[in-house]
Amino acid sequence: MTRHPVLExxxxxxxxxxxxAADDASLSIAAGERVAIIGPNGAGKTTFVNICTGYLKPQSGSVRFEGREITGVTPREIVRNGIGRSFQLPQLFLDTTVLDNLLLALAAREGIWNTWTPLKRHPRRDEMLDLLEVIGLTETAHQLPRELPEGMRKLVDIAMALALRPRLIFMNEPTSGVSTxxxxxxxxVVIRALQHNATTAVFVEHDMEVVSRYADRVAVWSFGRIGLEGTPAEVLNDPDVRRGVVGS
Amino acid sequence: MRPEILLGGAAAFVLAIVPALVPWTAVMLTIALAIGLSVLGIVVLLRAGQVSFGHGLYYATGAYTVAFLVSARLSLDALILIPLGGLVATLIALAFGVFAVRYRDIFFAMINLAISMVAFALLEKLYHITGGGDGMNVARPTLGGVRLGRAAFEGWMFYTTLATVAIASFLVGRYLDSPLGRALEAVKSNETRLEYLGVSGNRVLHVGYAISAALAGISGAIIAIVNGHVAPEFAYWVRSGEFVFIAILGGAGNVVGAFAGSIVFEVIRNHAAAFAADYWQTILGLSLIVIIMFAPDGLTQLRFIRRKAQS
Structure with missing residues (x-):
């Protein structure tokens, strides 16, 4: 049975x-899928993510999410439509604690226009403590993000996107800059959190071990478009991919 | 209880006693506290990492609102005039804010400066409406429905201002701790992430800008009532710069600091002007350099104050 695409x-x-950076690029993502985007540097992977999340506006083409046209829509409109995003360099509020970062995301989801109740006493604070537990960062709740190692900051960045309860999340290199x-x-931890929220995921990744272990489908980016698409086994065994992307 | 609330409460208590013991300080402290409200407005913007060199506009708006209403002989009480000054300043900020909040950093500071200088020029040139460079006199209104003599009026205006400051500080503190206030902080810290949380940084800043203008408007309204006179200089860039300077002096991003800085500034200015009429700005400048050397993060960050507050 073919699953209905959430993103086209x-x-x-x-x-x-x-x-x-994008040359007639097309990709469909089905509900519940975990799609890895791989390819050499400069192939247009991040450009694709930036277009789908409203950071860049394409000169032509369209992006539809759950049947709605979202091409060229602002990032905040896209987020409100149900798409979340994490970044290659974690985008956090560095002067406030990890828990406060998540509480601000929660407040953004529930309606930021509250000028009275202190953020720390948000009525749904426990939900964010639960999320911290799911991603294994309970002990860091009261630490500043700048005190955390890169891997943990990446998790907080992903958790902030998940706090919005997106139906689709784009993650840009979730494991870059962390040890093997x-x-x-x-x-x-990320996959557990995605399953917990039934979130569809697209992630840009350079690590083929991560791709083969966690992706349902792989799209190989080449010169601004998809050169090859398939299951991890099919794609990673392709001689051109092995030569051009995997490097062996 | 939070150290800042304790410190603020203690300071308010001490302040409340001073004019009763030394009556001549009432006007000086009223002016300092009123200016502190404008500075608090700057502190709100500093939370977003933005500085306005044009808040004199909103200060002047509050002051001229009072002057016009009083000259229209509507017999409005001071307790009505003060919030009306804040309200008109808020409405103007909501209108100008549509453009101003699209800019950040130096451009935000400069567009505010530009708007305020246009206002300054209008106040100067529209002689038949604003009194031009001479400004407008403001007859003493009733206070709490009572027409008071000068000394009693000054005394009660001090307590009215102190109460206004207490209420404003509480509300601003509450706002800064709220989700919207924390989002304002996020405009400074990471606006990209804020947008990817589905929140418009411009809108968040617009609310902060309006609140900040309301405070400046209330401040100007009090000054107009206490001084009995308003002048175009209220909108001049030097006045706006003074607000920013005092905010840094008191401790940027700190509610108590706004008033601590303002009182120190006003006391130094008064005494320097009294003892060395021709050199008072030099004395003021030197005193401030000394303060900045010993408290680079602002007066409220002086070690002994911080320790006292924490204990």
Whole structure:
């Protein structure tokens, strides 16, 4: 049975000067899927994520989420539509605690226009403590993000996106900059959190072990478009991919 | 209880006694506290990492609102005039804010400066409406429905201002701790993430901007009532710069600091002007350099005050 696509990107095109970052790129994501986007540096992976999350506007093409046109819509509108995003460099509020970061995300979801109840006494505070438990960061709740190692900051960044209860999340290199030992631990936690919220996920990834272990489907980006698509086993055994992307 | 509330409460208690013991301090402290309200407005914006060099506009708006209403002989009480000054300033800030909050950092500071200088020029040139460079006199209104003599009026205006400051500080403190206030902080810390939480940084800043203007408007209204005179200089950039300077002096981002800085500034200014009429700005400048050297993070960050507050 074919699952209904939650996201459909069609014929996206975007040029920066003489560089074509998206060249007729198309991709469909089905509900519940975990899709990995791989490819060499400069292939247009982050551009695709940036277009789908409203950071960049394509010159042509369209992005539809759950049947609604979201091409060129602002990031906050996209977030309100049910798409979350984490970043290659974690985007956190560094001057406030991990818990407060999540509480602000919760407040954003529930309605930020409250000028009376202190954020720390948010009536649904326990929900964020539960989320911290799911991602294994309960002990860091009262620490500042800058005191945490990169891997934990990435988890907090993902947790902030998940706090909004998105139906689809884009994660840009969730395991970059963390040790080999940490990367599986991080991904186990992330996948657990995704399952907990029944969230569809697209992640840009350079680590093929992570891709083969956690992705349902892999899309190989090449010169601004998908060069190859398939299951991790099919894609990672392809000789061109092994030569051009995996490097062996 | 939070150290800042304790410190603020203790300071308010001490302040409440001073004019009863030394009556001549009433006007000086009223002016300092009123200016402190404008500074508190700047503190609100500093939370978002933004500085306005044009808040004199909202200060002047509050002051001229009072002047116009009093000259219209509507017989409005001071307790009505003060919030009306804040209200008109808020409405103007909501209108100008539509443009101003699209900018950040130096551009935000400069657009506010530009708007305030346009207001200054209008106040100067529209002589038949504003009194031009001479400004407008403000007849003493009733206070709490009672027409008071000068000394009693000044005394009660001090307590009215102190109560206004207490209420404003409580409300601003509450706002800064609320989700919207924390979102204002997020405009400074990471606006990209804020947008990806589905929150418009511009809108959050617009609310902060309006609150900040309301405080400046109330401040100007009190000054107009206490001084009995308003002048275009209220909107001049030097006045706006003074607010920013005092905010830094008191401790940027700190509610108590706004008033601590303002009182110190006013006391130094008064005494310097009294003892060295021609050199008072030099004395003021030197005193402030000394304060900044010993408290680079503002007066409320002086070690002994911080320790006392924590204990």
């Amino acid at each position: 990107a069609r014929n996206l095109r975007l040029q920066f000067g003489g560089v074509t 030992r940490e990367k599986f631990a991080i991904m186990d």
